Amino acid sequence: MLSAADVAVHNSRSSCWVIVAGRVYDVTDFLDEHPGGAQSILRFAGRDATEEFDLIHPKGTINSLPKGKHLGEVEPATTTITEIMADNSSDRYSSPQFSATEASSSSSASSPPPKTLPLAACMSLEDLAAVAAAKLSPRAAAYYYSGAETRYSRDRNRRDWSCIGLRPRVLxxxxPxxxxxxxxxxxxxxxxxxxxxxxxxxxxxxxxxLCLARTAARMDIAQCVSTYASVAAPDIAAEFYSDPLKRxxxxxxxLYIPRVKKDAAKLIATAKAAGFQxxxxxxxxxxxxxxxDDDQYQVLAGLTPGEDDKADDKDDVLPPLPGKEPGTLRAAHNAxxxxxxxxxxxxxxxxxxxxxxxxxxxxxxxxIATQQFSxxxxxxxxxxxxxxxxxxQLDYAPTAVQALVDIRKHAPFVFDLLPVYVDGGIMRGTDVVKALCLGARAVGLGRGFLYALSAFGTAGALRAVQILSDEIQTALRLLGVADVAxxxxxxxxxxxxxxxxxKL
Known part of the structure; x- marks a missing residue:
């Protein structure tokens, strides 16, 4: 058996060991291959990464490392679980500033628990988001609320839906x-x-x-599972198909195309075998x-308590020349x-x-998508x-509304050739209705469901569907419309x- 002291000396890029669930792994050669970047591993170099690892990865992920990198068990008496996640909400990390419906979740350990709405009193996805904000850890908040650079695209996603008016018909x-x-x-x-x-x-x-799989099965809607889901894709599919309340x-x-392109074949084969449709x-x-926000959190969480970044005061630091950084900058996928x-x-x-x-x-x-043929x-x-x-991804990229309008203006025939789907900033049933008016077949909600399950688990996600259904029905009736078609x-x-x- 290895001791915690044995592991602790392997705490650098040149030799990086981590402890996960009582076993030691040499991840040195994997650092630049990790989709989340090397820094997300290096902040646990020489230490126990179990708590963070289990939050993000499906069970069994670590077993994909070559057997030669499985170094054995660590002595239980010497193992110390990292305290990073326990104390990052006070001195060393402040949550990013979010909008009113994305209130900061950071609070001191001595603060009383925030008062939040009960599930039955949540009348909107914004209400569910507010409950989630009071419960999310700083790590979760940094990830869920982050946007590219200035967050302009993230915020405008929501704002552009409010810039579309509705024209109700009466009598x-x-x-029905x-x-x-x-x-x-x-x-x-x-x-x-x-x-x-x-x-x-x-x-x-x-x-x-799994909360979302149950919701899709019970409410007769679709769930799209990310390559980077925190539960293994076959387990999510199994939950969907076996849920006793499935209707x-x-x-x-x-699918994200992996850095090694041929590895996409393995992911596709797994998805097919699991029954993805x-x-x-x-x-x-x-x-x-x-x-x-996300990058800053990872850097700050990687600092040990009381550690100062002495490099701030040095004038002889020589970083790599631009374009000569190790690996390919931010290239987690195939470029x-x-x-x-x-x-x-x-x-x-x-x-x-x-x-x-x-x-x-x-x-x-x-x-171009309509012109691709086998x-x-x-x-x-x-x-x-x-x-x-x-x-x-790209700050200042077009929002869903801008993309829909762009196609409507310059290539309206696309809607006749292929169904079009959209996501981005959708939090209300009226947003769904507006998207359908512009030609979308259906819309996706990502953050909205993350907030809902963070607030109340499966019950929160189910409540989100109920709220959206109510809002869509209300909008249709007030528009004088009997069918979304x-x-x-x-x-x-x-x-x-x-x-x-x-004019369109």
């Missing part, structure tokens, strides 16, 4: 419950919305993505966006993946299940998913975007 019989069912990525859904892919749901609740729904897999290939993340690779992905996935591309932001790329004349993609990654440009005012009625 129409709206007594409006029809809200639609086809989402090839599968029937009770609502024109789905649970968008988002990583690290266990930051908010121990069951993580429908569907389950999709979101559609594949969404993320195309807007060849590199990871610069997310200051060579191109349109020509879609035929390979289609071959791996097969012709019998839907394949979509996620991360399209312009009319130009939407057009050798047998079949269109390679079955849908286009407009997204700026929740404002976490009737929604169109005649129901929205786009004057804020310089578009006169009837």
């Amino acid at each position: 129409i019989d709206v007594a 419950v409006p029809r809200m069912r639609t086809n989402v990525m090839g599968f029937d859904s009770s609502l024109p919305l789905f649970i968008a892919p988002a990583a690290h749901a266990r930051f908010g609740h121990p069951d993580g993505e 429908g729904g569907s389950i999709f897999f979101q 559609a594949l969404l290939v993320t195309v807007d993340a060849p590199v990871i966006g610069k997310r200051d 060579t993946f191109a349109w020509s690779d879609l035929s390979w992905i289609r071959e791996l996935w097969g012709d019998d299940k839907p394949l979509l591309i996620k991360g399209v932001a312009t009319a130009e790329d939407a057009i 050798s047998n004349g079949r269109r390679l993609v079955d849908g286009i998913y407009l997204s700026n990654h929740g404002g976490r 009737e929604l169109g440009l005649q129901h929205v005012d786009l004057s804020y975007f310089g578009i006169e009625r009837g």
Whole structure:
């Protein structure tokens, strides 16, 4: 057996050991391959990383390391679980400043627990977000609320929906419950919305993505599972299919193309074997966006208590030349993946299940997506998913609203050739209705469901669907619409975007 002292000396980039669940691993060669970056491991170099590791990774992940890197057990009496997560909410970390509905979650250990709404009193997703903000750890808050650089894209995602007006019609019989069912990525859904892919749901609740699988199954909607889900994808699919209260729904897999491109084949094979029904290939993340809040948290959490960064005062520090940094800057994924690779992905996935591309932001790329065909004349993609990654990739990238309007103005035929889906800033049923008016088939909600499960677990996610259903029904009736299929440009005012009625 190894002692904690044996492990502690291996605390650098040149020799990095970590303890996970009482066993020691040499992760030195894996540092630059880690999707979260080397720093996320190095801050636990020579120490116990169990608490952080279990929050983020599905069970069994560590076993994928080569056997030669499994160094054995650590003596229980010498193991000290890291205190980083326990004390990072006081002296060494201050939560980023969030909007009013994303109140800061940091508080001193001596502060009384904040008073929050009970589940039944939560009337909106904003209410659920406020409850979540009072419960989230600083680590979770830094991840869930972060956006690229200035957070302009993150914030404008939400703001642009408020810039679209609605045009209600009156004296129409709206007594029957409006029809809200639609086809989402090839599968029937009770609502024109789905649970968008988002990583690290266990930051908010121990069951993580399992809460969302139950919600999709019980409320007859779709769940899209991230490659970086904190529960193993087959376990999420198993929960979805076996839930005793299941009333429908569907389950999709979101694929990031790994740095080693051929490794995508393993992920696709796993998704197929687990029963995922559609594949969404993320195309807007060849590199990871610069997310200051999340990056800053990881640096501060990596400091030992009382440690000062003496490098601040040195004038002889010589960092790498720009462009000469070790590895490829922020390259957690494959940066060579191109349109020509879609035929390979289609071959791996097969012709019998839907394949979509996620991360399209312009009319130009939407057009190109419609022009991709296999050798047998079949269109390679079955849908286009407009997204700026929740404002976490390229700051100032188009919002969902801007992307929809761009396609409407410059390539309206796209909506006739392929179904279009969107996400980004959607927190209200009226946002869903506005997106459908602009031509979207359905919309995805990522943060909204993360807030809901962080607030109340599965019950919170179920409540989120109830709230959205109520808001969509109310909006349809007040618009004088009996079926979501009737929604169109005649129901929205786009004057804020310089578009006169009837000009699209």
